[in-house]
Amino acid sequence: MRKIDLTNFQVARSETARDINRRIVLNLIRGHQPISRADLARHSGLQRSTVSVIAEQLIEERWVREGANGDTLRGRRPRFLHLNKGRVGIIGINIRPATTTVALADLDANFVAQESLPTASDPKQFIDELGPRLRNLIKMRPEITCEGIGVSLPGRVDLASQRLVFAPNLGWSDFDLKAALEGATGLPVELENAANSCALAEFWFGSQASGVSNLVAITVSEGIGVGLILNHQLVQGSTGMAGEFGHTAIVPDGLKCRCGNRGCWELYASNSAAVRYYSQSTSPVRTGKNGVRRAGMVPTFDDLLRLTEQGDPKAEGAIREMADYLGRGIAVLVTGLAPDVIVVIGEITRAWDRIGSVIAEAVNRHSFTRAGTRVVPADPSSQPRLRGTIALVLQKHFGAPSVA
Numbered sequence: 001m002r003k004i005d006l007t008n009f010q011v012a013r014s015e016t017a018r019d020i021n022r023r024i025v026l027n028l029i030r031g032h033q034p035i036s037r038a039d040l041a042r043h044s045g046l047q048r049s050t051v052s053v054i055a056e057q058l059i060e061e062r063w064v065r066e067g068a069n070g071d072t073l074r075g076r077r078p079r080f081l082h083l084n085k086g087r088v089g090i091i092g093i094n095i096r097p098a099t100t101t102v103a104l105a106d107l108d109a110n111f112v113a114q115e116s117l118p119t120a121s122d123p124k125q126f127i128d129e130l131g132p133r134l135r136n137l138i139k140m141r142p143e144i145t146c147e148g149i150g151v152s153l154p155g156r157v158d159l160a161s162q163r164l165v166f167a168p169n170l171g172w173s174d175f176d177l178k179a180a181l182e183g184a185t186g187l188p189v190e191l192e193n194a195a196n197s198c199a200l201a202e203f204w205f206g207s208q209a210s211g212v213s214n215l216v217a218i219t220v221s222e223g224i225g226v227g228l229i230l231n232h233q234l235v236q237g238s239t240g241m242a243g244e245f246g247h248t249a250i251v252p253d254g255l256k257c258r259c260g261n262r263g264c265w266e267l268y269a270s271n272s273a274a275v276r277y278y279s280q281s282t283s284p285v286r287t288g289k290n291g292v293r294r295a296g297m298v299p300t301f302d303d304l305l306r307l308t309e310q311g312d313p314k315a316e317g318a319i320r321e322m323a324d325y326l327g328r329g330i331a332v333l334v335t336g337l338a339p340d341v342i343v344v345i346g347e348i349t350r351a352w353d354r355i356g357s358v359i360a361e362a363v364n365r366h367s368f369t370r371a372g373t374r375v376v377p378a379d380p381s382s383q384p385r386l387r388g389t390i391a392l393v394l395q396k397h398f399g400a401p402s403v404a
């Protein structure tokens with residue numbers, strides 16, 4: 001149960017119950033489509049007449065459409081309801097340090113168009129390059145009404161000011177990306193940290209989300225990000241900075257981190273850590289092997305994954321060491337939060353058949369309780385960073401209303 005926040009509440013008005021029921025019906029249609037009015041009444045417990053009124057309203061507003069009449073055994077033909085996929089478009093922008101992906105998605109979060117561009121190091125130049133592409137994307141499908149833009153960022157957005165306040169990998173400091181994008185497109189813009197976007201994507205659209213109330217997403221790349229959904233809600237913390245588990249100390253007096261602390265989790269369990277383990281295990285100068293590594297060159301994490309697949313024991317050792325540290329950190333999350341599921345996102349999931357058991361062993365060894373948490377890899381083809389941006393916009397219409 002949530003305590004009433006007396007600094008930020010909404011009293012129940014006469015339309016409140018209608019709004020709640022409408023959102024429940026809209027979500028039931030989303031989850032069970034195609035669905036008849038009778039089944040909607042059964043699933044919701046609402047009167048059939050109430051369901052009909054809400055359905056008519058949703059059809060009128062073009063959120064829902066009727067179609068695909070089904071035959072029943074008794075010959076009656078219920079009119080099935082679907083989300084009107086083509087009505088609403090959402091633009092998703094996934095900004096990463098090297099590349100930015102832009103996509104147009106329908107109401108079912110399917111991408112109907114997608115393109116990429118290099119991420120400019122100057123944010124103003126970035127907006128100049130991105131603006132025309134966004135306007136083209138909107139113009140390309142005139143039948144779709146764009147509801148808004150969601151943005152996933154490798155950084156942190158201040159909750160109050162909505163400004164980008166911390167994005168060391170982008171090198172953009174204190175930039176008002178929201179205002180710049182809204183100015184370039186005329187659409188409302190929602191910004192979110194990449195790990196939080198992934199958590200939203202997995203929670204709203206993921207294959208592991210069914211029946212789940214508490215989900216943790218861990219993004220593993222050059223660093224480690226954690227997005228937390230507890231009791232169906234994204235945890236943001238007082239300023240929007242919650243989830244920085246990558247910068248919690250896991251090795252006492254360990255390596256110095258760019259955040260100022262020592263022994264941070266991401267120094268031991270990120271892609272960069274695996275590359276370091278590999279470099280330490282091989283002599284500093286060595287002639288190329290399998291065409292991947294030339295003398296004195298540092299391999300990329302992709303190289304390591306390829307070497308592992310080719311049976312290179314040192315590459316596999318490096319990846320297993322990274323996985324062991326990943327498991328130790330995951331054990332902290334399992335013990336501390338006991339979520340239903342932890343989803344791991346990143347290139348490392350390609351080696352899951354090799355490292356899944358290493359992670360599981362480390363979690364078992366280091367977690368205090370048997371929380372029953374499932375630790376699973378994300379499906380990379382689902383593009384969680386990008387898909388989460390769609391959830392950011394959609395949750396305004398499909399999320400629980402805030403009352404009291």
Ligand SMILES: [Zn+2]
Pocket residue numbers: 246247248257258259260261264
């Ligand atoms: Zn750190």
